[in-house]
Amino acid sequence: MIGDQVVRDGEVEFLAIDRGGLGRMAVVAQCLDGYWVPRSMLGRMLERGESLADVAGERMGIVRAEYLRALVNARQVIVGRSALFNHPAVARDAMSSSGDHEALRRLLDAGVIVPFLLGESGPCERPPHRVDERGFAAWERLCREVRTRCLRLSWADEDNARVIRNDLHRRFGWFASGVHQLDVRALRRSLGLGQADETGLEKLLARVALWCAAWAGEGHAITREDLYRAFVVADESRPAEGRYDRGKPFAGDLKRLLDLRHCANLPDALERFTMVPADTLPRAALQEWRLAERAAMPVSMPELVRIVREAARPPVEGGAFLDSFGVLSLSEVEAIRATEAWTAYADSLDRLLEHPLDLADPAHGAAAVHDAYVRLAQVATTFAKRRNTRLRTERWSPAVELVVEVGGAALSVIPGLLGQDPAACQVAGRLPERAAGRALPISLKLVVRGLEARGSRADLAVGVHLLSGSLDAAGEQWRELLAAFGARPAEEDVQRTLPAERLAIMEAPEPEPT
Numbered sequence: 001m002i003g004d005q006v007v008r009d010g011e012v013e014f015l016a017i018d019r020g021g022l023g024r025m026a027v028v029a030q031c032l033d034g035y036w037v038p039r040s041m042l043g044r045m046l047e048r049g050e051s052l053a054d055v056a057g058e059r060m061g062i063v064r065a066e067y068l069r070a071l072v073n074a075r076q077v078i079v080g081r082s083a084l085f086n087h088p089a090v091a092r093d094a095m096s097s098s099g100d101h102e103a104l105r106r107l108l109d110a111g112v113i114v115p116f117l118l119g120e121s122g123p124c125e126r127p128p129h130r131v132d133e134r135g136f137a138a139w140e141r142l143c144r145e146v147r148t149r150c151l152r153l154s155w156a157d158e159d160n161a162r163v164i165r166n167d168l169h170r171r172f173g174w175f176a177s178g179v180h181q182l183d184v185r186a187l188r189r190s191l192g193l194g195q196a197d198e199t200g201l202e203k204l205l206a207r208v209a210l211w212c213a214a215w216a217g218e219g220h221a222i223t224r225e226d227l228y229r230a231f232v233v234a235d236e237s238r239p240a241e242g243r244y245d246r247g248k249p250f251a252g253d254l255k256r257l258l259d260l261r262h263c264a265n266l267p268d269a270l271e272r273f274t275m276v277p278a279d280t281l282p283r284a285a286l287q288e289w290r291l292a293e294r295a296a297m298p299v300s301m302p303e304l305v306r307i308v309r310e311a312a313r314p315p316v317e318g319g320a321f322l323d324s325f326g327v328l329s330l331s332e333v334e335a336i337r338a339t340e341a342w343t344a345y346a347d348s349l350d351r352l353l354e355h356p357l358d359l360a361d362p363a364h365g366a367a368a369v370h371d372a373y374v375r376l377a378q379v380a381t382t383f384a385k386r387r388n389t390r391l392r393t394e395r396w397s398p399a400v401e402l403v404v405e406v407g408g409a410a411l412s413v414i415p416g417l418l419g420q421d422p423a424a425c426q427v428a429g430r431l432p433e434r435a436a437g438r439a440l441p442i443s444l445k446l447v448v449r450g451l452e453a454r455g456s457r458a459d460l461a462v463g464v465h466l467l468s469g470s471l472d473a474a475g476e477q478w479r480e481l482l483a484a485f486g487a488r489p490a491e492e493d494v495q496r497t498l499p500a501e502r503l504a505i506m507e508a509p510e511p512e513p514t
Contacts, residue, residue, distance in 0.1 A: 023076050082127055407435055426487075
């Protein structure tokens with residue numbers, strides 16, 4: 001680890017940083033993964049036999065919106081270097097003749113956008129694969145204009161290769177090889193499948209594990225692309241084409257699960273957040289609660305109930321807001337980040353991440369994040385309307401929501417609606433059978449989102465994993481938690497995902513299993 005070191009490479013000068021050079025609220029944006037497709041679009045592609053090329057225009061608009069959401073919601077966004085000149089949703093800024101080129105230059109200079117280098121020695125090293133030549137030339141010019149902060153897992157080549165091998169490649173292989181051990185009941189809920197799909201899903205996971213064992217036995221590394229070829233994409237097609245085969249059982253569901261694990265590897269290695277996009281499989285599907293128990297802060301159930309109850313903030317009456325951060329230009333995002341409203345939001349979230357048990361504090365807790373985010377959304381709307389007075393707006397009535405997850409089960413509470421609305425508490429999933437008398441990991445997430453029941457249509461939300469800990473006698477304490485909020489356990493045959501599980505959220509990293 002070398003910290004911030006100035007490196008000169010020909011005409012280019014850059015800062016070489018490792019994870020120690022990142023701030024707490026840094027995210028890796030999953031939307032920039034070349035294979036990412038929102039769930040609703042993936043279902044349509046499977047049904048119609050469409051490839052990634054067939055949905056390219058629509059998909060790029062969604063990717064762009066999620067990328068800009070990450071830049072608004074987080075302090076730093078880590079972007080794979082090649083995306084900055086090769087991904088259409090991002091490279092457009094480098095090639096822009098408008099203010100977006102200058103905005104990108106300043107965001108790189110400020111360390112807001114952080115290029116990640118896998119094994120490259122500098123930001124302008126030519127990749128071995130085909131590139132957009134216009135984009136690459138524009139990127140080279142940018143690198144001569146600004147001193148970028150370039151991130152690697154390690155700047156010592158041997159150490160970097162070891163971390164890539166262990167924390168990225170092998171970790172994915174271990175997961176794929178052990179998918180047959182997942183709790184299928186919990187997994188099919190995460191995937192949005194019915195109870196009738198359980199047996200078929202269980203058989204598929206067993207086939208995947210057997211394939212991995214045979215593949216590794218022949219001396220091959222287990223990669224996402226090879227698993228795609230075997231179980232996801234049409235025969236004789238390349239994974240990069242994205243021609244998913246609905247004739248292969250649960251092809252789309254397996255793709256989503258493999259993508260989730262693959263995209264979590266880098267942020268886990270960096271010990272920073274994954275920015276999981278909206279309409280994407282939540283991290284809970286990885287079932288990390290099944291792993292060997294680790295030392296974790298014990299959570300007091302009475303204290304948890306108290307802070308969730310006292311985090312109440314009455315839902316805002318609602319108003320007209322921009323439909324999505326995707327309507328903004330990069331230069332507008334940069335300007336928004338320079339406002340007092342954005343600083344107040346980022347500072348409030350930073351404080352809460354530092355002291356998550358202050359959740360109920362009106363000045364520094366969930367209410368403070370909520371109020372600051374609403375003000376930020378108002379400012380963003382003003383910026384967008386200033387450019388286009390005819391900009392379409394949508395109603396947004398935001399509220400604070402807390403989501404408690406324990407072993408595949410989740411409880412959502414909107415404290416400001418307790419005692420007023422039956423939808424204030426929702427339960428999804430069930431604990432594993434082994435929960436009685438045993439400790440299980442517990443997590444708490446904060447979400448600020450619009451309530452559809454109150455007319456919200458704008459795609460504005462922030463979600464963040466605040467707290468992880470251990471819940472002793474999880475079965476008994478889970479029942480105690482539900483009773484405290486008058487909630488009933490989810491029915492076995494009810495297929496339900498919580499609204500918060502469909503939103504973009506900053507998911508906390510998971511340490512290496514021991």
